[in-house]
Amino acid sequence: MCGIVGLFVGCSALAYCPRKALAPAGAATVAGAAPVAGAETVAGAEGAEPGSGAGRFAGAGPASGLTPGAGADGQEVDVSYSSPFGRWAERATVRRSPRRELSAPSSDASRYFSPELVPVARHPLIAELRPELFDTVLVQHLYRYLDFTAKLETLVVNRTALGIAQGSVGVGLPEEMRFDAYKIYCDEAYHALFSVDLMRQVRDTTGIAPVLPGQPYFLRRLEEIQQELPPHTRALAELLFVTVSETLISASLAELPVDSEIVPAVRETIRDHAADEGRHHVYFAAFLRYLWAALDPSARREAALLVPRLIAAFLQPDTDAVRAELLGYGLTRDDAEQVLAEVYDAKTVAAHTRATAKRTISYFVALDVLDDPMVEHEFRAYGLL
Numbered sequence: 444m445c446g447i448v449g450l451f452v453g454c455s456a457l458a459y460c461p462r463k464a465l466a467p468a469g470a471a472t473v474a475g476a477a478p479v480a481g482a483e484t485v486a487g488a489e490g491a492e493p494g495s496g497a498g499r500f501a502g503a504g505p506a507s508g509l510t511p512g513a514g515a516d517g518q519e520v521d522v523s524y525s526s527p528f529g530r531w532a533e534r535a536t537v538r539r540s541p542r543r544e545l546s547a548p549s550s551d552a553s554r555y556f557s558p559e560l561v562p563v564a565r566h567p568l569i570a571e572l573r574p575e576l577f578d579t580v581l582v583q584h585l586y587r588y589l590d591f592t593a594k595l596e597t598l599v600v601n602r603t604a605l606g607i608a609q610g611s612v613g614v615g616l617p618e619e620m621r622f623d624a625y626k627i628y629c630d631e632a633y634h635a636l637f638s639v640d641l642m643r644q645v646r647d648t649t650g651i652a653p654v655l656p657g658q659p660y661f662l663r664r665l666e667e668i669q670q671e672l673p674p675h676t677r678a679l680a681e682l683l684f685v686t687v688s689e690t691l692i693s694a695s696l697a698e699l700p701v702d703s704e705i706v707p708a709v710r711e712t713i714r715d716h717a718a719d720e721g722r723h724h725v726y727f728a729a730f731l732r733y734l735w736a737a738l739d740p741s742a743r744r745e746a747a748l749l750v751p752r753l754i755a756a757f758l759q760p761d762t763d764a765v766r767a768e769l770l771g772y773g774l775t776r777d778d779a780e781q782v783l784a785e786v787y788d789a790k791t792v793a794a795h796t797r798a799t800a801k802r803t804i805s806y807f808v809a810l811d812v813l814d815d816p817m818v819e820h821e822f823r824a825y826g827l828l
Contacts, residue, residue, distance in 0.1 A: 522732045524616075527725040528623045535626065536715040537633035543708040543715070545644040555645060555709055556581040556588075557702045562786045563765060568778055576772055579651055583768055585709065586645070586653040587761075589638040592716065594659045595688065596631035603685040604628040607730070612682060614737045616730075623726060630719045641712050654771060656764050661688075664756035668749070679742065680749055682734060687753045689727040690803040693720040728806050735810050747812040751825035754803065758796045760787050793826035800827060 532538055558564040561584040569580060606612040608624035646652060665684055669677040696717040702710065738746060762783050769779040804827055813819045813828075822828045 522729075522736050524620050524729050524733075526619055526623055527722040528626050531623075531626050531722070534718070535630055536637075536719050537629055540711075540715050543637060543641060543712045545641065545648055545706065545708040553706070554578070554581055554702075554704045555649070555706060556585045557705060560584075562760070563769065563782055566782045566786050568774065568782055569769075569772075572772060578649075580768075580772070582645060582649055582651045583654055586642055586655060587764070589642045590653065590655050591659060591661070593635040593638040593642075595661065595692075596635045598659075598662060599665070599681065600685050600689065601628055601631045603682060604631060612678075614682075614730075614733050616733055620726075620729070620733075627723055627726065630723070634716055634719065637712055637715070641708060644708070654768055656761070656767075660761035660764065661757055665753075668752055668756060672749075676745055676749075679746060680753070683746055683749055684753045684756070686727045686731050686734070687750065687803055688757050689720070689723045690731075690806065691754065691757055691800060693717065693724040696720055731806055732810075743812070744815060744818065747807065747815065747818040748821050750807055750812070751821050751827055754796065754800050754827065755825055758799055759792060762787060796825075797827055804828075 555578075558581060561581060563569050564577070564580050564584075569577065572580070603612070604624045604627045607614075607616065608621050608628060610616070610621055642653060665681070669680050672680055696713065735743065735746075765787075766779050766783060769782055770776065774782070804822070807813075813822065819828070
């Protein structure tokens, strides 16, 4: 994984990567690792004393006097934790579910995705395509969902889950919470595996090759956001992005109905994913409270101002990829632009983003982030309030 994400060429998670903790003396330390001379720190923890856990986020750890339940400025923050993984060994998909195998579509289950959930499929210019092309539209949407899942879990979420489990993200957590992060790591790895497995089965069954961008759009957007930030804030941005995405994805999966016209393997895979992500949602909602308690007032403002951009990075459509796909079906550029303009108009996208993010936003509201007029303005500017 590290060879892909660029551990040695400026990886954004370098600050808390557990592998970095194994570096020889004199190398830069990671968040939460034992400090060494000349070590870099994360998000304003420069005042940490030797042996105190330097490299934590501002306000975290013994150097700051932070205690559970109190923020770096003394403000009370609820950081209680009740594990949602008590019966993980019996309930997790990786522990109990069989491999979802694709059989030839039957007359009553012949589609690979619900047309109602593929925005462009509802546009007249697409609905009028000859049947085999319309089926391709649905299959390509399934590919995008599966590819999105596999890359989100392996390139971003599991990197953070491993950092949490190893105690290198700079946030003091209960032992049980760190142990639960290993369970998330297993879940997410399996989600990536069954997504790629199903994608291969669909390709072999339908003969339709996936048409996917080289880099997933959420990763490109996250990197763009991080490049605009000062170096000490980039690792925090990724922690926030994972927290946001893990509380958003369960809402996105809740939109997927049990559609009897969808081939069983696809329905069951999505159901498996949703069951696991419900537990992850609960976990990261709790993790956010611990993260907030580890930030000083300045870092909290920086974090809160990032949240709307991170929500947009995750939820807003990848119109460039959709445009390329539409042109591949033989639409003229003008027709493709018409479909995009009418399907993804600003009002519709904003309403969907706001509705999907409602629960996630409520977690930040509970932390009083909107008491800051600048933060409230940013949330409104992104149409989230």
